[in-house]
Amino acid sequence: VRTAAVIPAAGRGVRLGPGTPKALRTLGGTPMLVHAVRAMAASRAVTHIVVVAPPDGPDEVRRLLDAHPLADRTELTVVPGGTTRQESVRLGLAALPDGIDVVLVHDAARPLVPVETVDAVIAAVRGGAPAVVPALPLADTVKQVEPRPQGTPEPVVGTPERALLRAVQTPQGFDLPTLRKAHEVVVEGEGATDDAGLVERLGEGVVLVPGHEEAFKVTRPLDLVLAEAVLARRRA
Ligand code: CTP
Ligand code: MG
Numbered sequence: 001v002r003t004a005a006v007i008p009a010a011g012r013g014v015r016l017g018p019g020t021p022k023a024l025r026t027l028g029g030t031p032m033l034v035h036a037v038r039a040m041a042a043s044r045a046v047t048h049i050v051v052v053a054p055p056d057g058p059d060e061v062r063r064l065l066d067a068h069p070l071a072d073r074t075e076l077t078v079v080p081g082g083t084t085r086q087e088s089v090r091l092g093l094a095a096l097p098d099g100i101d102v103v104l105v106h107d108a109a110r111p112l113v114p115v116e117t118v119d120a121v122i123a124a125v126r127g128g129a130p131a132v133v134p135a136l137p138l139a140d141t142v143k144q145v146e147p148r149p150q151g152t153p154e155p156v157v158g159t160p161e162r163a164l165l166r167a168v169q170t171p172q173g174f175d176l177p178t179l180r181k182a183h184e185v186v187v188e189g190e191g192a193t194d195d196a197g198l199v200e201r202l203g204e205g206v207v208l209v210p211g212h213e214e215a216f217k218v219t220r221p222l223d224l225v226l227a228e229a230v231l232a233r234r235r236a
Helices: 032-041 058-066 085-094 115-126 176-185 195-202 221-235
Strands: 003-008 046-053 075-080 102-105 131-137 156-158 166-168 172-175 207-210
Touching (some): 003 032, 032 058, 046 058, 058 075, 102 115, 115 131, 131 195, 176 195
Parallel strands (some): 131 207
8 A cells, every 4th residue: 555645735824924825934943844744754654745835836845845855765746736725635636646545635734743643544544444534622612603794793503512523634544546536526615625525525434533732733823833832842
């Protein structure tokens, strides 16, 4: 079984605020994308990584990755991404070499996922699950609302039972033909916000394995503060 990882890194990072594309911002002096690549390469099973770069910046990303060589012989391909995450992942899948059976899709914005989580996802796919997602229970109670323009109070429609909800992370792991089919069949804009969501629409089973607190997504400025603190703790 050969395993590869696709890392969508083409987003601007609007919620993080103006500046460099999010994946190229540094954590502990090293670009977030480099942390994410190392996190995938840390798994002995991963032999190939496709990085999906901002549409206007694949050359810059290539240079950046060349300046941070990996310790092992994991191969790296860089391709330009698209205007949505779904399109970026599709472009990344198209760039995989032949002979890959299992693919991980991992957000560049989750730079600190531990290798144990990566390996647990891979093991579950290799064990026969077509789609595997790391996930954690929620800390906050969640309300469903009737959306209103910003600044207007929003009526609550209901409160799903928190014990039945999970917050999902990446890397999500897939049998490659299953994920390719999901990206072919499910049209953009149907509201799938993760790759497993596309597979669910095919009617294929998706299973969860335990995620990790340190696999959180860097989305807003406060997340950068937490990420720096996690890195500092690791280096201490
Ligand atoms: N992504 C991508 N292509 C896009 C949009 C997002 O490859 N067109 C990637 C991001 O680079 C990120 C991952 O998908 O690694 C998760 O997306 P998110 O955290 O939403 O990042 P951004 O879209 O960059 O951030 P924002 O939504 O705040 O603009
Ligand atoms: Mg986004």
